[in-house]
Amino acid sequence: MTDIEPKRVGIIGAGYISAVYLKSNFPQFKIVACADAIPENANARAKEFGIRAMSVNDLLADPSIEVILNLTIPQSHVPVSKAAIEAGKHVYSEKPLGLSREEAQTLLDAAAAKEVRVGSAPDTFLGGGHQTVRKLMDEGAIGQPIGGAAFFMYGGPESWHPHPEFLYQRGAGPVYDMGPYYVTTLVNLLGPVKNVLSIGRNTSPKRTIGSGPRQGTEFTVEVLTYVSAILEFHSGAAVTFTVSFDVTGHNHPPIEIYGTAGSLQVPDPNFFGGNVRLIRTGGKWTDVAHTHSYGDGNHRGIGLADMAASMATRTPHRASGALAYHVLEVLQAIVTKAAGDTSFEIKSTCERPRPLGAIRPVPDFR
Numbered sequence: 001m002t003d004i005e006p007k008r009v010g011i012i013g014a015g016y017i018s019a020v021y022l023k024s025n026f027p028q029f030k031i032v033a034c035a036d037a038i039p040e041n042a043n044a045r046a047k048e049f050g051i052r053a054m055s056v057n058d059l060l061a062d063p064s065i066e067v068i069l070n071l072t073i074p075q076s077h078v079p080v081s082k083a084a085i086e087a088g089k090h091v092y093s094e095k096p097l098g099l100s101r102e103e104a105q106t107l108l109d110a111a112a113a114k115e116v117r118v119g120s121a122p123d124t125f126l127g128g129g130h131q132t133v134r135k136l137m138d139e140g141a142i143g144q145p146i147g148g149a150a151f152f153m154y155g156g157p158e159s160w161h162p163h164p165e166f167l168y169q170r171g172a173g174p175v176y177d178m179g180p181y182y183v184t185t186l187v188n189l190l191g192p193v194k195n196v197l198s199i200g201r202n203t204s205p206k207r208t209i210g211s212g213p214r215q216g217t218e219f220t221v222e223v224l225t226y227v228s229a230i231l232e233f234h235s236g237a238a239v240t241f242t243v244s245f246d247v248t249g250h251n252h253p254p255i256e257i258y259g260t261a262g263s264l265q266v267p268d269p270n271f272f273g274g275n276v277r278l279i280r281t282g283g284k285w286t287d288v289a290h291t292h293s294y295g296d297g298n299h300r301g302i303g304l305a306d307m308a309a310s311m312a313t314r315t316p317h318r319a320s321g322a323l324a325y326h327v328l329e330v331l332q333a334i335v336t337k338a339a340g341d342t343s344f345e346i347k348s349t350c351e352r353p354r355p356l357g358a359i360r361p362v363p364d365f366r
């Protein structure tokens with residue numbers, strides 16, 4: 001059990017995903033208030049979860065709140081996170097960290113100047129499925145990693161989302177919306193990315209909303225919707241990564257990693273659990289039992305819990321600003337190169353986040 005006082009957290013952006021964080025139950029932090037540019041959204045969430053609704057300015061000025069949980073839309077991530085830093089708060093942001101490396105760098109610079117922490121989703125790589133894969137790789141279960149394959153492909157969110165336009169605008173599209181899960185998971189397993197090659201297309205410049213009150217409404221697509229990339233890692237591994245909102249169906253597992261002595265199937269990086277499968281040279285595919293906690297259910301917030309615990313113990317946190325910045329830069333490289341500008345170089349690197357310990361009744365993030 002942790003004996004550290006929970007960090008007091010205020011949410012900015014009381015939309016859909018805020019409910020998931022408000023349902024989380026980590027002893028390392030306590031969400032006490034929320035705010036939103038649309039006050040009714042904050043009021044509704046506050047009533048539902050028994051917390052305080054405040055204006056954004058009042059929340060930022062409240063000295064009892066130590067951490068801002070930024071759950072706004074991607075276009076607002078950096079402005080809201082910077083306002084929180086200016087107010088002297090630590091920040092944990094939803095993904096992506098910002099719209100570009102240039103914008104995100106201003107955020108990391110501001111945090112360094114104020115000596116506050118920046119953390120970011122996704123944190124699914126801390127789930128039991130992904131930590132089990134990490135342990136297997138660190139133990140050499142597949143030998144030296146050579147490469148891999150990763151796929152996120154489906155027909156696109158306009159089939160189910162009543163307001164899908166933002167998912168086809170700058171800061172979104174399949175690369176920025178779903179890429180953070182995949183690239184973060186790959187960096188956790190293989191380390192930082194050195195270079196990217198990619199091609200892409202905008203298959204249907206107009207799409208049509210498929211459900212809800214605006215069903216049948218046409219909108220413009222500003223992003224590439226089928227992108228195929230090759231990620232070269234500093235370790236020497238090369239991973240093909242295809243991400244699309246154009247594909248009716250496919251049968252690829254989300255991620256496979258190939259090594260000199262075997263291969264691993266990695267669970268869907270949008271989730272915390274899922275099947276881990278291993279084949280060793282001369283053997284057969286076998287399911288591997290999870291060695292780590294948080295391998296079932298939705299544990300969004302585990303990255304914030306780890307950050308809160310690390311603040312208390314003055315150790316680095318795992319879902320860090322440096323990791324999110326590197327992932328954002330890789331995503332920007334994928335999109336920029338697919339759009340034809342082949343001069344974009346990846347300049348950042350990052351540490352592989354430290355693995356979590358194996359199963360404990362209450363993981364304490366040491």
Ligand SMILES: NC(=O)c1ccc[n+]([C@@H]2O[C@H](COP(=O)([O-])OP(=O)(O)OC[C@H]3O[C@@H](n4cnc5c(N)ncnc54)[C@H](O)[C@@H]3O)[C@@H](O)[C@H]2O)c1
Pocket residue numbers: 012013014015016017018035036037038041056071072073074076080094095096
């Ligand atoms: N919806 C999902 O399934 C999901 C899953 C994982 C992550 N995310 C991420 O979470 C974030 C939020 O997604 P969502 O689905 O909750 O969106 P949403 O549109 O439902 O909610 C966003 C909220 O932020 C508020 N907002 C926007 N800009 C603001 C600003 N400058 N100041 C104050 N409030 C502001 C909006 O009024 C809205 O209430 C996105 O970055 C998204 O990528 C969403």
